[in-house]
Amino acid sequence: MSQLELLLAEPQGSQPNWVQPPQSMPDGGRWRIVRSGHNVVGFVLLRSKRRSIGFVIGDDGLRVTAPNWVTLVQIDNAVIEKMSWILTKLQDWQRRKDSMAMSHTRWQSGGELPYLGCPIVLRVGVPGAHIPHGSPHFEGDHNAPQAGQCLWLPLPLDADNSRIREMAQAWLQGRARNWFQDRLNHFLRKTGLSITKWRLSSAGTRWGSCSSDGNIMLNWRLIHFSPMVIDYVIAHELAHLREMNHSRDFWNEVEQLYPDYLSAKQILKQFSPDGVPEL
Known part of the structure; x- marks a missing residue:
């Protein structure tokens, strides 16, 4: 010890x-x-x-x-x-x-990090000629990752931790942007609600926010969590379009949007937005 x-x-x-x-x-x-x-x-x-x-x-x-x-x-x-x-x-x-x-150990070849609630492995190098130079390549299904699948980063084998972190996080942010947009569209179609705009956030203390004029921010690090947790945060922020508070009426709105919100809420309470969660 x-x-x-x-x-x-x-x-x-x-x-x-x-x-x-x-x-x-x-x-x-x-x-x-x-x-x-x-x-x-x-x-x-x-x-x-x-x-x-x-x-x-x-x-x-x-x-x-x-x-x-x-x-x-x-x-x-x-x-x-x-x-x-x-x-x-x-x-x-x-x-x-x-x-x-x-x-230090995560941002290196062989390091693990969660993506959509599943541990994936970072690899440095180019495993095949079919991979475009300079573009990260995930060997699995972007929307349904499996444990142990690799995210290949086209970097030199001696790349330092900061370069590996920068490229991996850029890829994760891109995936977050696509995933969050799809899920927002799903909930907006389901509810008939509308928003002014949304964008990714890098806040160190908040997973999301919604302003009274319909602007939503979602922390890109939510992409580390399972889809159910992401859906909860999106439902949470959309519920603020009707209730700009955390009253009982607000939580009723959240439940209408996402009935299983309590389970996801309990998972998220264990983590802070300022790092990579250990799932």
Whole structure:
């Protein structure tokens, strides 16, 4: 188990959460471990001329800076008092670390990412002469991907992660534009509603939006999810054409448009629009 996993593992029965010091210690730093019930937190302790105890979550985890006159017992008690806050921040820190590590491995040949709710594999190179130069090629059905099918990117074998990410995301955005347009047309025909226009969004906090003048935005990263989740978001935004709120009447409108919306809503609540979901 990695240091991060040890640091942030949920308590199991009476077993403590063991932690290890960082690979390199700052000048004057010392490693301490504090236990509170089943929770165990390790931290780098630094002394300074500051007047109070400070807590910072940095690249190496928790760092506590305390005045020279404060005793170790007082420092440990301060950590215990803030244990809940510290664990929450450390969990956020681990998620960011995990996301960065996953991004590094995802955007390379052999990396996986979800497309329409199905894991596909990125491959770099040109597997056959029939593939136009410079155009990504998906070896399966664009509208019905199967697990393990490859998206071939016409890039050099030594292409770096940023080039792979840029080309793969451009392809995904193109697929999102086509898929969302088809599904919007489906719901508009079904309901008789009309919109002014729609466009793709790259928002980091919202999956979609609808303005009072009928302009809709849909986050292109929805293309990572299964069709049912995409349909829910589209139905959600179209329902705002009749109810510009989230009242009971609004959710009744959503249910009329997409009866199974609760299942899709629960799936989407687990993810944030600022990254690639782990489905």
